[in-house]
Amino acid sequence: MPAGSSAMIDESILHALREIVGPEHVLTDPEDLLLYAYDASIHSGRPDVVVFPESTEQVSRIMALAHAHRIPVIPRGGGTNLSGGSVASQGGIVLTLSRMTKVREIDIPNQRAVVEAGLYNLALQEILAPYGYLYAPDPASQKVSTLGGNVAENAGGPHCLKYGVTTNHVLGLEVVLYDGRVIQLGGKAFDTPGYDLVGLLVGSEGTLGVVTAVTVRLLHVPEAIKTMLAIFDDLDGASQAVSDIIAAGIVPATLEMMDQLMMRAVEEATHAGYPTDAEAVLIIELDGLKDGMEEIAEQIVEICRRNRARAVQVARSAEERDKLWAGRRGAFGATGRIKPAYLVNDGTVPRTALPQVLRQVREIGQRYGLPIGNVFHAGDGNLHPLILFDPREEGILELVERAGAEIMRICVEAGGTITGEHGIGLEKIHGMPLIASPAAIQAMRWVKEAFDPIDLLNPGKVLPQTSVGVPS
Amino acid sequence: MNPEEMLTKLERVLSPQQVITSDLCSACEVDGRRPSIVARPQDAGEVGELLALCSREGWGVIPWGSGTQMGIGNIPRRYDVALDLGALDEIVDYDAPNLTLTAGAGCTLRALQELVEGKRQLLPLDPPAAERATLGGVVAANAFGPSRLRYGAARDIVLGMQVALANGEVIDVGGKTVKNVAGYDLTRAFIGSYGTLGVITRVTCRLFPMPPERRWMLIGFDRAGDAFAFVQQVLDSVLLPTSLDLVQGRVVPNRSDVSLWGVIGLEGTPEVIQRQYRDLSAMAASVQARHVEQLADEEPEGQQIRRLVQDMPAVSPEPLVVRLYVPISAVGSLWSAVQHLEAEGQASLNLLARPGLGVLYLMAQARDAHLSLIASTLQSLAGEMGGHAIIERIPAEHKAHLDVWGTPRSDWPLMQALKARFDPAGILSPGRFIGRL
Numbered sequence: 001m002p003a004g005s006s007a008m009i010d011e012s013i014l015h016a017l018r019e020i021v022g023p024e025h026v027l028t029d030p031e032d033l034l035l036y037a038y039d040a041s042i043h044s045g046r047p048d049v050v051v052f053p054e055s056t057e058q059v060s061r062i063m064a065l066a067h068a069h070r071i072p073v074i075p076r077g078g079g080t081n082l083s084g085g086s087v088a089s090q091g092g093i094v095l096t097l098s099r100m101t102k103v104r105e106i107d108i109p110n111q112r113a114v115v116e117a118g119l120y121n122l123a124l125q126e127i128l129a130p131y132g133y134l135y136a137p138d139p140a141s142q143k144v145s146t147l148g149g150n151v152a153e154n155a156g157g158p159h160c161l162k163y164g165v166t167t168n169h170v171l172g173l174e175v176v177l178y179d180g181r182v183i184q185l186g187g188k189a190f191d192t193p194g195y196d197l198v199g200l201l202v203g204s205e206g207t208l209g210v211v212t213a214v215t216v217r218l219l220h221v222p223e224a225i226k227t228m229l230a231i232f233d234d235l236d237g238a239s240q241a242v243s244d245i246i247a248a249g250i251v252p253a254t255l256e257m258m259d260q261l262m263m264r265a266v267e268e269a270t271h272a273g274y275p276t277d278a279e280a281v282l283i284i285e286l287d288g289l290k291d292g293m294e295e296i297a298e299q300i301v302e303i304c305r306r307n308r309a310r311a312v313q314v315a316r317s318a319e320e321r322d323k324l325w326a327g328r329r330g331a332f333g334a335t336g337r338i339k340p341a342y343l344v345n346d347g348t349v350p351r352t353a354l355p356q357v358l359r360q361v362r363e364i365g366q367r368y369g370l371p372i373g374n375v376f377h378a379g380d381g382n383l384h385p386l387i388l389f390d391p392r393e394e395g396i397l398e399l400v401e402r403a404g405a406e407i408m409r410i411c412v413e414a415g416g417t418i419t420g421e422h423g424i425g426l427e428k429i430h431g432m433p434l435i436a437s438p439a440a441i442q443a444m445r446w447v448k449e450a451f452d453p454i455d456l457l458n459p460g461k462v463l464p465q466t467s468v469g470v471p472s
Numbered sequence: 473m474n475p476e477e478m479l480t481k482l483e484r485v486l487s488p489q490q491v492i493t494s495d496l497c498s499a500c501e502v503d504g505r506r507p508s509i510v511a512r513p514q515d516a517g518e519v520g521e522l523l524a525l526c527s528r529e530g531w532g533v534i535p536w537g538s539g540t541q542m543g544i545g546n547i548p549r550r551y552d553v554a555l556d557l558g559a560l561d562e563i564v565d566y567d568a569p570n571l572t573l574t575a576g577a578g579c580t581l582r583a584l585q586e587l588v589e590g591k592r593q594l595l596p597l598d599p600p601a602a603e604r605a606t607l608g609g610v611v612a613a614n615a616f617g618p619s620r621l622r623y624g625a626a627r628d629i630v631l632g633m634q635v636a637l638a639n640g641e642v643i644d645v646g647g648k649t650v651k652n653v654a655g656y657d658l659t660r661a662f663i664g665s666y667g668t669l670g671v672i673t674r675v676t677c678r679l680f681p682m683p684p685e686r687r688w689m690l691i692g693f694d695r696a697g698d699a700f701a702f703v704q705q706v707l708d709s710v711l712l713p714t715s716l717d718l719v720q721g722r723v724v725p726n727r728s729d730v731s732l733w734g735v736i737g738l739e740g741t742p743e744v745i746q747r748q749y750r751d752l753s754a755m756a757a758s759v760q761a762r763h764v765e766q767l768a769d770e771e772p773e774g775q776q777i778r779r780l781v782q783d784m785p786a787v788s789p790e791p792l793v794v795r796l797y798v799p800i801s802a803v804g805s806l807w808s809a810v811q812h813l814e815a816e817g818q819a820s821l822n823l824l825a826r827p828g829l830g831v832l833y834l835m836a837q838a839r840d841a842h843l844s845l846i847a848s849t850l851q852s853l854a855g856e857m858g859g860h861a862i863i864e865r866i867p868a869e870h871k872a873h874l875d876v877w878g879t880p881r882s883d884w885p886l887m888q889a890l891k892a893r894f895d896p897a898g899i900l901s902p903g904r905f906i907g908r909l
Contacts, residue, residue: 204657
C-alpha cells in the first residue's frame with residue numbers, strides 16, 4: 001500500500017461517512033478491513049474504510065465527500081472479481097453496493113427491468129422466471145455476483161455464444177460521477193442520441209463512474225432446451241467438434257468444454273456424473289422453438305461421433321440438466337480439492353485456434369511444473385486455464401504469474417485477446433501493451449480523463465500508468 | 473479557404489492524383505455547404521496524415537462513404553475537406569470458419585454480403601440503401617434495418633475496428649472475438665458517432681450462418697388497433713421472427729385494399745418457419761386480420777417486399793423524415809398520436825413502424841413553413857413517451873433553429889469532454905452532432 005493513503009482518512013471523514021450511511025454501515029476494524037482486502041483473484045489491498053450505502057443519494061454524497069478530500073473510491077459488488085479489479089491497491093474507501101438491491105421496475109410489456117446495482121444476477125433471474133422471462137448474461141458466479149459488477153466487467157457466461165455479452169443486454173445506467181453528480185445514460189428505448197456512453201461504461205471496471213442502477217433487456221425463456229454431454233478420449237477431437245458444429249451452421253446456446261483435471265475435481269466435489277477417465281467433455285445446449293430441435297441434436301451427435309466422441313448423453317430431465325450445470329458452475333471452487341489457490345486466465349482466441357492453443361497451454365504447465373485445468377466457453381473461444389498452486393510454497397507466485405503471462409501472449413499470437421470477460425484489473429495491466437498500442441492506450445486514457453479527470457475512481461486499474469514493458 | 477493553397481499543403485501528405493479539387497465537390501454537399509476539396513486517401517495511414525494536417529490547419533473535415541446517411545446531422549460549422557473513403561475497399565480477413573470478416577470502411581455492404589453469401593454466411597446489416605451504403609458509413613451511423621429484431625444493430629455485430637484519430641494516429645480497437653474486455657470498449661464509442669470522434673477505416677464484424685430458408689409473411693389489417701393487438705401477442709410469445717414491420721396499406725403494390733400491412737420476416741429450418749407461420753396466422757385471425765400470405769425471399773415479390781420495408785426511409789420522397797424511438801409497448805399509441813397531425817390537416821404522412829424495436833419512421837409532406845414545428849412537436853412527443861426522435865431529413869434552412877438530435881441530456885457534459893479530448897481542434901464533422909458538437 002502506498003505510504004500516506006491512510007492519512008487521507010481522518011476521524012472527521014469517518015464521522016461524515018457515518019452521518020451519510022449510519023454508523024452500523026461503516027467498517028473500520030482491522031479484521032473487517034482485511035475481509036474486504038480481497039476479491040476472487042490472487043491480489044489484495046487493504047482499504048482504509050468500507051461503506052455500505054443504501055441509495056443513489058448516499059452514493060452521491062459519499063462521492064462528493066471523497067472528491068472534496070481527494071480520497072480514492074473502489075466500487076465493489078459481490079467481490080467475485082477475478083482480476084484484482086475490486087481490491088484497494090492504493091487504500092481509500094471501498095464502496096460496497098450490496099445493500100442497493102431494490103428492483104425498481106419489472107416492465108414486462110416493454111421487456112425491460114430496472115434494478116439496483118447490488119442485486120445478484122441469480123436473484124434477478126428468479127424474479128423474472130414466473131413471468132417467463134430471463135436476463136441473458138449468466139456468469140458462472142451468478143449466485144453471488146451483482147448486476148453492477150456484471151456491468152463493470154461486461155460479464156459473459158456460457159450463453160454468450162448465442163446471446164452476446166452484458167453490453168448487448170444493458171440499455172440504460174444510473175451513474176454517480178467522480179464528483180457526486182448523478183446522471184442517467186440511455187433508457188428503455190434504443191439509441192439515445194449522442195455517444196454510446198452506456199457502451200463505454202460497460203466493462204470500465206469501476207474506473208469511470210459508480211453504477212447504481214441498470215436498465216436491462218429481457219428475453220423470453222425459450223420454449224425448449226436440450227442439454228447434451230459429449231465425452232471425448234482426446235482433447236483435439238473435442239476442440240475440432242466445436243469448430244465443426246459452428247461450421248455446420250448451428251448456433252447452440254452454449255458450447256462448454258472441461259478437461260480431465262477439472263472433471264476429477266468436480267466429480268469429487270459435486271458428483272455431477274462426469275466421466276473422470278475421459279480427456280474432455282463438451283456441454284452442448286440448444287434452445288429455441290421445439291420444432292426441428294431433435295434433428296439439430298442428431299446432427300450434433302453425428303458431428304461428435306465423427307470426431308471420435310466416446311459417447312453423447314442427452315439430459316432427460318430438468319434435474320439431469322441442472323446437475324450437469326451445477327458441476328460446470330462449481331468448477332472453479334472444486335479445484336480447492338487439488339490445490340488451495342488458482343490463477344485463472346481468460347484469454348480468448350478464434351475458435352479454430354483452440355486445439356493448438358490448448359496444446360500450448362498444456363506445454364506451459366509441463367514446463368513450469370504447474371497443474372493447469374481447463375473449463376471454458378469453447379464456443380466463443382474463451383479459455384479459462386486454471387493454474388493451480390499452493391501459495392505457501394516459496395517463490396511459486398512468481399512462477400504462476402510468469403506462466404499466466406505466457407498464456408496471455410499465446411492467445412494474442414493466435415489472433416485473440418488477453419481477457420474475454422474477467423477484465424484487466426491489476427492482474428493483466430502489464431499485458432495491455434500486448435493488445436493495445438501506445439496510441440490506443442492514450443485514447444483510453446482520454447476516456448478516463450473525460451469521466452474522472454482526477455483519477456479518483458478505482459485508481460491504478462485497467463490502464464498502465466506509463467507504457468510499461470511486457471514481462472517475458 | 474483558398475483551394476490552391478489547400479492543395480499545396482495536401483500534396484505533402486497525399487499523392488496529387490488522390491486529391492480532387494473542384495468538380496466532385498458538388499457531389500459532397502452537406503446541408504447545402506460545399507467543401508473546398510475532396511480528398512481520397514489510399515490507406516489508413518494517409519487518412520491519419522490528412523487528419524493531422526486538418527487539425528493543424530483547423531480545417532473542417534467530413535468523412536464520406538457513399539453519402540446515404542449524410543442528411544442526418546446539424547449544419548456543419550465548418551466544411552473544408554470531404555474525406556472520400558471509397559479507396560479503402562480491401563477485404564482484409566474473411567475468416568469463414570470463425571465467422572468473422574474484416575474489411576475496409578469503403579467496401580459496400582452489398583459487396584461484402586455477396587462475398588459471405590458464397591460461403592452460406594450472413595452479414596445481417598440491412599440499413600436503407602444497402603446496395604450503395606458502405607461498411608464504415610453504416611457503422612459510423614449505427615444504421616439498421618428490419619432484421620435488427622433478431623440480429624441486433626452494428627452495436628451488437630461489430631467486434632473491432634481500426635480508426636484514424638484527429639491527431640493522426642491510427643489505432644486498432646476491439647478485436648475479432650465476441651468476448652473481449654481488454655480495456656475500455658472504444659469500439660462502442662465510435663459506433664454511431666457520425667464521424668465526430670475519429671474516422672473509421674476498417675471494421676471487423678461478426679457473421680452468422682445463412683439460415684436454411686427465409687420467407688416473408690404479409691398480414692392485412694383494417695384498423696391500426698388490430699395490428700398493434702397482433703404485435704403485442706407476437707412480442708409476448710416465444711416466437712422469434714427476424715423482423716416485424718408495419719406499413720400503411722397503400723404503399724404495398726397490388727395490395728392497397730387494407731389499412732395496414734404487417735410484414736414479417738421468418739427464417740430457419742422449414743419446421744421452424746412453418747410453426748411460426750401457423751402460430752402467427754392464428755394470432756392474426758384472433759384480431760380479424762383479413763389477408764395472410766407467404767412469399768419466398770428469393771422470389772421477385774419477396775425481394776420487392778424486402779426492399780420496400782428496408783429502403784422506405786431513404787427512398788420516400790417527403791421533405792421531412794423523422795425516426796422516433798419509444799419503449800416498445802408505446803409504439804401503438806405513438807402511431808395514433810402522430811396521425812393527429814394528418815387529421816388536423818397539418819401534414820400527409822407515410823409511416824413505418826418497427827414495434828419490436830420501439831421505432832417509428834414518420835415521413836411527412838407539409839407546407840415548408842410547418843416543417844420545423846412538426847419536427848419539434850415530434851421530438852417533444854417522443855420525449856413525453858419515454859423516448860426521443862432524430863430528424864433524419866429536413867431542408868437545411870430549418871436546421872438553423874432546431875437540433876436534429878433533440879435537446880442534450882444530463883450526459884451532455886461527458887460528451888463534450890470526450891469530444892474535446894479526441895478532437896481538440898474541433899475539425900471532425902464540426903457542429904453536426906448533438907448539441908452542435
